[in-house]
Amino acid sequence: MTETKSIVVERAMPHSAEKIWRALTTSHLIAEWLMENDFQPAVGHRFTFRTRPGPGWSGVINCEVLEVEAPHRLRYRWGDGSESDSGLSTVVTWTLTPQGDGTHVRMEQAGFRPQDERGYVGMGSGWPRIVDKLGEIAGRVEDS
Numbered sequence: 703m704t705e706t707k708s709i710v711v712e713r714a715m716p717h718s719a720e721k722i723w724r725a726l727t728t729s730h731l732i733a734e735w736l737m738e739n740d741f742q743p744a745v746g747h748r749f750t751f752r753t754r755p756g757p758g759w760s761g762v763i764n765c766e767v768l769e770v771e772a773p774h775r776l777r778y779r780w781g782d783g784s785e786s787d788s789g790l791s792t793v794v795t796w797t798l799t800p801q802g803d804g805t806h807v808r809m810e811q812a813g814f815r816p817q818d819e820r821g822y823v824g825m826g827s828g829w830p831r832i833v834d835k836l837g838e839i840a841g842r843v844e845d846s
Contacts, residue, residue, distance in 0.1 A: 708812040709826050711833045717840045719798040719805045723773030725840040726796055735835040737763075743770045749778075774798050780811065790814075790821050809833055 715722060725731045727743040737751040747767045755761035769777040776796040781789055792813040799806040809829060814822040 704815050706812065707814045707822055708810055709814070709822065709829055711809045711829045713807045713833055713837060714801060714804055715807055715837045715840060716804040717837070717843075718845075719773045719800050721843040721845070722798055722805050722807060722836070722840040723776075724843045725836055726776060726798075727770075727772075731839055731843070735839045736832055741765075741767075743767065743772070743776065745770055768793065769795075790818050792818075792821075807833065807836070 725735065727741070729739055729741050732739050732741055737753045739749055739751050741747075741749045745767050749765050749767070751763040751765065753761045753763075764781040766779045767777075768779060769775060774797065778794055780792045780794050792811050795808075795810045795812070797808040797810075799808070811825060811829065
């Protein structure tokens with residue numbers, strides 16, 4: 703069994719779990735803090751994140767929704783756009799826990815294998831900024 707690594711980013715945000723949940727699960731809002739996408743919060747939904755291609759990478763991330771427990775938990779499979787066994791295949795889990803007047807947000811991307819080190823390092827430096835941007839977008843979400 704191959705040992706894997708995870709990236710974990712946690713933030714206390716001064717927004718309700720519902721506002722963060724909307725920013726986390728509404729396609730046009732996801733595009734503002736992460737990437738263009740065709741996400742729908744439905745278990746089994748296959749979707750893609752799309753960004754600018756780079757050397758050796760199509761810019762497409764194939765994903766599948768694994769769990770939706772509004773407004774507390776979202777899990778999806780995160781791939782690298784290739785369909786080969788050597789492609790990146792991780793799981794991103796978002797956990798929102800009400801805390802005082804805000805919400806504790808925890809993002810974990812798990813399953814980086816030794817051959818995924820480049821992705822692990824890249825995403826490890828990217829996720830903190832991405833989670834901060836999620837908080838900014840959630841702050842602009844209207845109360846329902």
